[in-house]
Each structure stands twice: as structure tokens, then as C-alpha cells.
Amino acid sequence: MTEAPPGYEGPGFFATSLDKLIGVARSNSLWPLPFATSCCGIEFMATMGAHYDISRFGAERPSFSPRQSDVLLVMGTIAKKMAPVVKQVYLQMAEPRWVVAVGACASSGGIFDTYSVLQGIDRVIPVDVYVPGCPPRPEQILDGLMQVQELAKNESLRRRNGEEYRALLESYNILEKDDR
Amino acid sequence: MIDNQRLVEEIGGHFGEKVYRFEENFGILGFSTAPENLTEVVAFLKDHPVLKFNFLTDITGVHFPDNEGAELCSVYMMHSWENRIRVRIKVFLPIENPVVPSLTPLFKGANWMEREAFDFYGILYTGHPNLKRILNMEDMDYHPMRKEYALEDPTRRDKIDDLFGR
Amino acid sequence: MTEKNTLIARTQEEALALNVPLQEENNYTTLNLGPTHPATHGIFQNILTMDGERIVSSEMTVGYIHRAFEKIAERRPFYQITTLTDRMNYCSSPINNMGWHMTVEKLLEITVPKRAQYIRVIMMELARIADHLICSSIMGVDTGAFSGFLYVMQEREKIYEIYEEMCGARLTTNMGRIGGMERDLSPTAIKKIKDLVYHSLPKVFAEFEELFDRNRIFRDRTIGVGAVSREMAMEYGFTGPNLRAAGIDYDVRVMEPYSSYEDFEFDIPVGHNGDTYDRYKVRNAEVWESIKIVRQAIENLPEGPYYADEEHYYLPPKHSVYHNMEALIYHFKIVMGEIDAPVGEVYHAVEGGNGELGFYLISDGGRAPFRLHFRRPCFIYYQAFGEMIKGGTVSDAVPIMSSLNVIAGELDA
Numbered sequence: 001m002t003e004a005p006p007g008y009e010g011p012g013f014f015a016t017s018l019d020k021l022i023g024v025a026r027s028n029s030l031w032p033l034p035f036a037t038s039c040c041g042i043e044f045m046a047t048m049g050a051h052y053d054i055s056r057f058g059a060e061r062p063s064f065s066p067r068q069s070d071v072l073l074v075m076g077t078i079a080k081k082m083a084p085v086v087k088q089v090y091l092q093m094a095e096p097r098w099v100v101a102v103g104a105c106a107s108s109g110g111i112f113d114t115y116s117v118l119q120g121i122d123r124v125i126p127v128d129v130y131v132p133g134c135p136p137r138p139e140q141i142l143d144g145l146m147q148v149q150e151l152a153k154n155e156s157l158r159r160r161n162g163e164e165y166r167a168l169l170e171s172y173n174i175l176e177k178d179d180r
Numbered sequence: 181m182i183d184n185q186r187l188v189e190e191i192g193g194h195f196g197e198k199v200y201r202f203e204e205n206f207g208i209l210g211f212s213t214a215p216e217n218l219t220e221v222v223a224f225l226k227d228h229p230v231l232k233f234n235f236l237t238d239i240t241g242v243h244f245p246d247n248e249g250a251e252l253c254s255v256y257m258m259h260s261w262e263n264r265i266r267v268r269i270k271v272f273l274p275i276e277n278p279v280v281p282s283l284t285p286l287f288k289g290a291n292w293m294e295r296e297a298f299d300f301y302g303i304l305y306t307g308h309p310n311l312k313r314i315l316n317m318e319d320m321d322y323h324p325m326r327k328e329y330a331l332e333d334p335t336r337r338d339k340i341d342d343l344f345g346r
Numbered sequence: 347m348t349e350k351n352t353l354i355a356r357t358q359e360e361a362l363a364l365n366v367p368l369q370e371e372n373n374y375t376t377l378n379l380g381p382t383h384p385a386t387h388g389i390f391q392n393i394l395t396m397d398g399e400r401i402v403s404s405e406m407t408v409g410y411i412h413r414a415f416e417k418i419a420e421r422r423p424f425y426q427i428t429t430l431t432d433r434m435n436y437c438s439s440p441i442n443n444m445g446w447h448m449t450v451e452k453l454l455e456i457t458v459p460k461r462a463q464y465i466r467v468i469m470m471e472l473a474r475i476a477d478h479l480i481c482s483s484i485m486g487v488d489t490g491a492f493s494g495f496l497y498v499m500q501e502r503e504k505i506y507e508i509y510e511e512m513c514g515a516r517l518t519t520n521m522g523r524i525g526g527m528e529r530d531l532s533p534t535a536i537k538k539i540k541d542l543v544y545h546s547l548p549k550v551f552a553e554f555e556e557l558f559d560r561n562r563i564f565r566d567r568t569i570g571v572g573a574v575s576r577e578m579a580m581e582y583g584f585t586g587p588n589l590r591a592a593g594i595d596y597d598v599r600v601m602e603p604y605s606s607y608e609d610f611e612f613d614i615p616v617g618h619n620g621d622t623y624d625r626y627k628v629r630n631a632e633v634w635e636s637i638k639i640v641r642q643a644i645e646n647l648p649e650g651p652y653y654a655d656e657e658h659y660y661l662p663p664k665h666s667v668y669h670n671m672e673a674l675i676y677h678f679k680i681v682m683g684e685i686d687a688p689v690g691e692v693y694h695a696v697e698g699g700n701g702e703l704g705f706y707l708i709s710d711g712g713r714a715p716f717r718l719h720f721r722r723p724c725f726i727y728y729q730a731f732g733e734m735i736k737g738g739t740v741s742d743a744v745p746i747m748s749s750l751n752v753i754a755g756e757l758d759a
Contacts, residue, residue, distance in 0.1 A: 035382060037389050037411050038755045039436035039517055042480070046506075046516075049499030064384035079758075081317050082389065082410045085381050111429065114414040115324055115333045116316060135517050205691045206452055236583060237695075238704060238721040257693065257706070257721075261596055268693070289583030292729045300416075315409035315758055324417065331417050 002028055019157045026070070026096065027152035028058040030145070033069035035089065037076030040103035043135040044075050052138035057145055066092040071148055072125075077105035078118045090125045091174065095160045098148050099127045102141055104134045126168050182231065182263040184209040190231060194224060201270075210268035215280040218256075218271055222286055225258060225267070233258040233267065236283065239293035241301035245327045251275040254303050256283070273303060282308040300325035374402060377740065381410050387484070387747060388754025390728075399739045404732045408725075412758045419718040423683050424450050425524060427718070432518040434720065435756040438477035438699040439519045440469040440509070445696035448604055449705040450524050453692045454659060461650040462526040463606040468539065468643045469512065469521060470605075470696075471636040475547070476505045477699030478587075478629040478636075481751040485626055486558055488748045489567050494557050501550050504542050511535035525660035526653030536644065543640045555630055565623065572734045572746035574620035583726040586701025588750060591628045592620030598697040609646075610639050622749040629751075658685055683713040700724050700751055724756040 005024055007016030032054075034044055047054050048062070063069045066089050078086055090099065101121050104110035107130045109119035121127060128151060131144035159165055169175070187209050191199055199221065201212040213221050225233040237257040244251055250272035259266050271280050282305035283290040294305045295314040302323040305311055313320065322329060332339075379392040391407040415434065419427050431442040444466050451458060458466075479502055483495040506516040511534055513521040522528065531539075558564045574584070579592040589596055595614045599607045615631030617624030653660050661680055662673035679685050689711045695704040704721030727750065735743040 039433055041388075042436055043517055045480075046499060046503065049503070050496045051500060051503045064382065077411055077413055079409070079411050079413065081412065082381060085410070089382055112413045112418070113332050113336075113339060114418060115329075115331065116412045116414050117333075119333070119336050119339065137516065206693075208693055210691075234580060237702070238706065238719070240706060240719045240721075242708065242717050255706070257704075261601070264601060266693070287583070288578075288581045289726055289729060292725060293583075296725075313409075315412040317409075324414070331414070331421055 019155075022157065023153040023155060026155075027149040029060075030058055030070045030098070030148060030152065031061050031063055031068065032059045032071045032073050032145075033064065033066055033089070033093070034062050035072060035074045035076075035086065037074075037078065037082070038105070040075035040106070040135045043138060044073065044102070044141060047138040047141050052142065054142065054145070057142065057149070059145065066090075067094060069093065070097060070152075071145070072097065072099045073102055074099065074106045074121050075102040077110060077112060078121050079116050080118050081116070083118050083121075083124050086121060087124045087174075096152070096155070098129070098151060099125055100129045100131060100144050100148060101127045102131045102144060103136060104132060107132060110134060124172065125174075126172055182260070182265055184265075187231070187265070187267060190228070191221075191225075195221065205268075208266045208268055210270060212270045212272060215271050215273065218269070219281050219283070219286070221269065222256070222258070222283060226286060231260060232262050233260045235259040235261060236287040236289055236293075237266070239283070239290055239297060241297035241303050241325070243301055243326050247272070249274050252278045252301055252303055254278075254280050254297060278303045279306055280304070281306050282311075284308055299323070302326070372397065379740070379743065387752060388757070390752070390754065390757070392731075392743075394735075394740070394743070396740070401735050401738055401740065401743065404735060406728070406732055408728070409758055411754050413755075415720065416718055419715055421714055423713045424687060424715070427715070428520050428522075429518070431720075432520055433755055434722065435477070435698055435700065435703070435724075435753050436517060437480050437753060438473035439517065440473040440521045441477075441696060441698050442703065443519060443521050444470055444605070445694065445698070445703055446705055447522050447524050448696065449692060449694040449707055450687075451654075452694050453687060453690050453707060453709060454524070454656075456525055456654050456656050456659065458526050458605075458654050459650050459652070460606065460648045461530075462652045462654070464643050464647050465527050465531055465652065466522065466605050467607065467610070468531075468640050469509075471639045471643075472505050472508060472539075472542075474699055475633050475636045475640075476502050477751070478633050479551075481699075481748070482558075482626055482629055483554070485568075485622075485745060485748045486564070488744050489564055491557065491561075491564070494554050497550055497554055501542070501547050504538070504546065508535055508538050508542065511538065523653065523660060525656050526651070528653075530652045531647070539640065539644055543637050543644070547637060551630075551633060558626070567741075568622040568626060568745055568749070570619070571622045571738065571742045572749065574730065574734065576620070578730065578733075579620065582730040584701070584730070585723050585727070586698070587628045587632060588620075588625055588727055589701065590615065591617035591624040593618060598695050598702050602695065604694075604696060610642050612636075612639050622745050625749040686711050686713060695721070698723060700753070700756070701727065722756045724752045725758075728752050728757060 005016050005020035007014055036044055101107045106121050109117055129144050129147045131140055133140050184204055188202055198217045199211050199213050203210050225231055237259045240255050242253045252273045252275055254271045256269040273280060282294055294308055297303050298311055299313045299316055300323060374395050374397055377394045377396050379394055381389040381391045389410040393405045395402045415430050418430060428443050428446055431446045432439040434442050479498045483498040486494040509516060509519050511532055513519050574592045576593050579589050593616055595616045597614050612635045615628050617628050657676045662676055666673040667677045687709045689709060691708045693704060693706045695702045701723030706719040707715055708717040710716040734746055
């Protein structure tokens with residue numbers, strides 16, 4: 001159960017603005033794409049388990065298809081060999097999409113300051129929420145997901161078509177014609 | 181019961197001058213041989229009716245930058261399950277031409293282990309079915325585990341060496 | 347086994363020129379069982395060449411999570427490498443940690459007191475239970491049965507609580523120190539371990555086995571799939587449960603006992619055919635054997651210190667650092683890395699969750715190793731995967747991969 005957004009209520013109807021309604025709907029049904037590469041993936045499996053249930057936050061259906069998911073949870077170390085794959089998965093996701101970098105390795109390379117590890121996935125894709133930890137406790141991963149819920153609830157409907165977002169994507173060389 | 185002394189007698193007795201530099205490190209006997217004798221030595225150990233070294237535990241490479249003429253070393257560890265004894269074979273190679281025969285005809289498991297040693301050190305295994313890089317990216321042009329190369333990526337911009345104590 | 351379809355002759359002239367048999371018009375398709383693997387095992391790529399539903403050949407690419415552990419280890423002092431070993435087989439990190447500590451203790455010629463050895467055995471067996479629990483439940487998930495996973499993750503949470511009592515972390519534990527353990531088993535930890543192995547785990551695990559052992563669908567999908575013969579297993583360098591499922595009873599705990607394993611009574615479960623079902627059954631039987639070992643260890647826990655009295659390598663207790671000049675000096679020297687290790691070359695193997703995990707350490711007398719090589723079991727037995735899936739379907743390839751228990755962190759190191 002979630003709180004209704006502020007609106008005008010009457011017998012048999014409820015009036016509120018469209019973006020608030022869509023914000024509430026989106027934030028409570030974020031379907032994650034668990035991009036689990038290493039140890040943080042096992043903590044995600046613990047988060048999916050019955051103790052720290054993630055489905056009570058709406059993330060009931062972890063899908064591995066980018067076309068059908070909303071949140072890309074990148075968990076674990078991303079090596080330079082893997083970076084094009086992350087970018088391709090990100091490109092295949094449909095708007096609106098959010099990215100969470102779970103763990104120290106995804107946020108900034110973690111303890112692996114080496115020639116083969118990408119020092120943070122924000123080198124290749126734009127990231128919305130960073131969850132620190134090595135590995136982060138399940139409560140922290142849930143906190144990260146709740147931050148994404150806040151972002152989804154308060155996002156304007158025009159943001160994805162606006163100038164600022166387009167400039168952000170261009171700074172990562174993600175141009176519109178690449179969207180598949 | 182086979183012990184290291186018996187191993188020295190058997191191997192040294194059969195191969196004579198071709199095996200040298202016997203040493204015992206924490207219970208494991210090690211010896212060196214030249215690259216051209218490697219297949220013969222390993223086949224002898226594998227097929228011997230008493231020694232029975234049936235298992236190839238590991239193949240790895242080491243880089244000794246100070247040994248002139250023998251900088252790279254390809255290390256083979258074998259294990260005899262029936263006799264509960266291990267042995268280590270080292271083959272020293274010059275860095276200009278580190279060529280050694282591959283053990284894939286004898287042990288199929290040597291395939292990826294040799295690819296890893298090639299990837300990290302540049303040791304060339306002749307007769308290997310598919311000697312290309314396995315863990316690093318295919319277009320990498322240097323062999324990263326050699327001592328002259330740094331650990332960190334030289335092109336990274338966000339980590340300031342002074343602050344990290346380097 | 348790892349090579350693509352190479353020379354294909356489509357006409358008679360080509361066949362004569364290339365000296366290969368004439369290939370009829372084939373409709374092979376290429377399927378990319380790619381790095382973003384839907385079964386959350388870790389990232390490897392298999393490019394499968396398929397003839398309809400059957401797999402003709404496969405090309406395996408690994409290295410998507412290569413983190414250069416061996417190069418990092420040449421930079422870190424010995425006690426900092428424990429954090430690297432955590433992240434290799436992250437489902438059972440205490441085993442990696444203890445294996446590394448035992449390697450360094452072999453080099454430094456330190457004997458660890460009995461109580462510390464028993465505590466190490468308990469932690470390693472709990473880690474082995476945790477690793478096998480994940481593997482078996484993920485095999486269930488891959489064949490479509492999700493609820494076994496939920497039951498078993500609850501037990502894994504209890505094992506995490508015990509790790510937290512011992513070292514403070516859930517997954518990447520960094521447990522133990524060179525020379526023993528960092529703290530003794532607290533009464534809460536002993537109570538939790540006893541509750542786990544006497545009350546909750548046997549019941550839940552028996553229920554989990556009941557869900558799968560005689561389940562018609564699970565058996566149809568796993569019996570006879572991905573069979574490995576004894577000779578093939580030995581040639582490819584298999585160790586661990588995969589080798590034991592093929593019929594060979596090689597276990598490092600029995601072959602070269604370390605850390606007081608010779609004091610415990612346990613059996614080595616062995617399979618017949620080496621197929622997926624046998625690997626699953628061997629892992630389950632090993633969980634029961636580990637429960638037996640933990641029970642024996644916790645009943646017969648000897649009294650005594652939990653660390654070796656080696657002031658050069660083990661940090662002195664804090665109260666003596668504040669009151670005793672000598673302890674202060676040793677504390678400083680150990681932390682600032684002024685204590686050098688002796689020159690030597692050592693190889694030590696432990697029985698990890700997947701097989702013989704070996705540490706080959708060459709020390710040249712500095713504070714960091716000269717060369718450290720990890721003999722990773724996953725890397726070595728994954729080579730055989732291409733041959734195991736040949737001739738099967740994709741829906742066989744997925745349970746084979748999950749029954750092999752390949753963990754990407756260990757494979758790519």
C-alpha cells in the first residue's frame with residue numbers, strides 16, 4: 001500500500017495531476033535487470049530471498065531482457081572487456097530507465113585499481129544512484145532502490161525528451177540513432 | 181612408499197644429465213629440464229608403472245628479470261594420487277625466444293593453463309591447438325604480468341597518484 | 347573442442363581443394379549464450395553453433411571479469427592479500443582465506459594451536475555448506491523450481507549471522523589472521539552454530555532434498571545429461587565434487603590433511619556416471635558430511651589459545667600494546683610492513699567448494715610476494731564444458747553449467 005498523491009477527492013472519483021499519478025505507478029513497480037557479475041550479485045540474491053524481500057518494493061519480476069525492465073542494477077566489477085556489453089544492454093532499454101551502480105567496483109573500480117578493470121561504470125553509461133559497500137548489505141541495496149523510487153516518483157514526464165537529458169546522453173556518445 | 185629420494189633416483193637414473201637442479205621446497209621435489217626434453221619427462225612420469233603421476237595440477241609462468249638468458253620460467257606441477265606425492269618441473273626460457281612444447285597431447289587440461297601463461301608472460305607453446313589470449317582483451321599488445329609493466333592502467337584520469345601514495 | 351566450424355566445403359571442387367569431406371547444405375545457426383547470462387552464474391560467453399536444436403560446437407570466451415589478482419598480489423603485503431582471496435570464490439570465502447593463511451604459515455613455519463585449527467575447520471565446513479546450498483538451489487531455479495532457493499537462502503542467512511559473529515562481514519569475510527584467528531568463538535556464535543547444525547539445517551535441507559530428489563521433471567532434465575567419464579575427468583584436471591561425481595574419490599582433506607582434518611570422521615560421497623544428477627547428489631551428500639564434521643568439531647573443541655604466539659607475525663593484543671614497549675614495537679613493525687618474510691617457494695592446496703584450490707607462492711624476502719599464483723579449480727574444469735554440451739540441446743547446456751558450479755570470480759581471477 002502506498003500513499004496517494006495530493007489531489008481532489010470526491011464520491012467515486014479522485015483527481016490529481018497526471019505526472020504525480022504516473023510517478024506513483026512507476027515508482028512502485030520498478031522491474032530490475034540484475035546485471036550481476038561478481039560478489040555483489042550474491043548479496044542481491046540474498047536481497048531477493050525471503051529475509052530481505054525485494055518484491056515488497058515492487059521489484060517482483062527481475063527480468064533479464066532489457067526491453068522489459070526499468071532499472072539496470074549493475075552489481076559487481078565491470079572489466080574493460082565487459083564495458084561494451086554494459087553499454088549495449090543500456091542502449092536496448094526503453095525509456096524511462098534508471099541505472100544503479102551497486103558496490104564499490106561498479107561505482108569507481110573498488111579495490112581493483114588495475115589495467116583490466118573499468119574504474120566505475122559512469123565511464124560508459126550515465127548512473128542515477130551509487131550504492132557504496134563491498135559488498136553492500138541488503139539493506140543498503142534496498143535503500144538504493146528506494147532512492148530510485150524517489151527519483152521515479154518526482155520525475156517530470158517531459159524530462160526524457162528535454163535538452164538536459166539529451167546533452168547528458170551525448171556526453172556519453174549515446175546518440176538517438178543508436179537506440180534499438 | 182615412494183618418497184622424494186626414490187623420485188630423484190628414478191628420474192635422475194633414467195634421464196641422467198637432462199634433468200638438473202634438484203631441490204626440495206617444503207616437501208615438494210622440484211627439478212629443471214630443457215624445453216626439448218619436457219614432453220619426454222612428463223610422459224615418463226605419467227606412464228611409469230610405479231610412480232604413476234596421473235594428474236597435472238597446474239601450469240604457470242614466472243618472470244625473473246635478473247636471470248640473464250633464463251628470464252621466463254614455465255612451471256609444471258604434477259601429482260600422483262596413488263603414491264600421494266607431488267613434483268614440480270621448471271623449464272627456464274630466454275626472453276627473446278620463449279618456446280616450449282605444449283602438453284596438450286598428454287593432458288587435455290593443459291589447454292587453458294598454457295593459454296593463461298601465454299597471455300600473462302608471452303611463453304609460446306608449440307603444438308597448442310588454439311594459442312590466443314584468454315583472460316585479457318584480444319587486442320592487448322603486451323604481456324601484463326612481466327615485471328616491467330605497471331599494475332595500474334596508465335590512461336586513467338580520476339585517480340591522482342600523489343593522493344594514493346604512488 | 348573449443349574451435350569453431352572451420353573449413354566447410356560446399357562444392358565438390360572445394361572439397362578436393364581443401365581436402366575435407368563435402369558438407370551438404372547445412373543450416374547451422376549461431377546462438378550467443380552471451381555474457382549477460384540469465385542464470386546469474388557469472389559472466390562467460392559461449393557462441394554455440396546449432397543444427398536446429400542440437401549443439402554442434404561451441405566457442406568459449408572467458409575473461410569478462412579479469413581483475414588481475416596475481417598482479418595485485420605482487421604489490422600487497424601478505425596480510426592484505428587475504429582480502430583478495432575473499433573475492434575469488436565469493437560463495438565460500440572463508441575457505442580461500444584459511445587456505446591463504448595456511449600457505450603463509452607453511453612458509454613462515456608457524457604452527458597454529460589446536461583450538462584455532464578446530465575453529466578454522468568449523469568455518470571452512472560452514473562455507474562449504476553455504477557454497478553447495480547455493481549451487482543446488484540455483485540448479486533448481488535453472489530447471490524452473492524457484493521455491494527451493496527461498497528455503498535454502500534462509501539457512502544461508504543463518505550462516506551469514508555466524509560469520510558476522512566471527513569476523514563482522516557477511517560475504518567477503520577476511521576471516522582469520524596469519525597465525526590463528528582474530529577472535530575466539532563467542533558463546534553466541536557457539537549457540538548459533540549448534541542451533542544450525544542440530545536443529546534448523548537438517549530439517550530444511552531434508553525438505554529441500556524431498557522437493558528435488560524424486561521429482562520427475564528434475565530427474566528427466568538431469569539424469570544422463572552432461573556425463574563425464576573418469577578418464578575424461580582426470581585428463582581435464584577436474585577436482586572436487588565434479589570429479590567425485592565421475593567416480594574418483596580424490597579429496598585434498600583426505601589426501602594431504604591440513605588443519606586437523608585427520609581428527610574427524612567423514613565419508614567421501616562418490617557418484618557413478620558423472621552426469622548432472624550425480625553432481626547434484628554428491629553436493630547434497632557433502633552437505634550432510636560437513637554437518638557431521640561441524641558437529642564433531644563443536645563437541646570436541648579443545649581449550650587453549652586461538653592464535654600462535656609469534657610476535658613477529660601476529661598482532662599483539664591491544665592491552666599489551668598500550669603497556670608493554672616490546673609489544674608496541676612489534677605492532678608498529680607489523681603494521682608498517684617492516685617485517686620481511688623468508689625466501690622460499692611453497693605450494694599449498696585446500697579443498698575448496700569446487701575442488702583443489704592451490705596457492706603457489708614464491709617469496710624473495712620482501713614484504714610482498716615475488717609471485718603468487720592461484721590454482722583455481724573452476725578455470726581448469728570449465729575447459730571441458732564445450733565437450734560436455736556437444737550433441738545436446740540448449741536446455742541441457744544450462745543445467746550442465748549450473749551443476750558444474752562455475753563461479754566467475756574464481757575463473758577469471
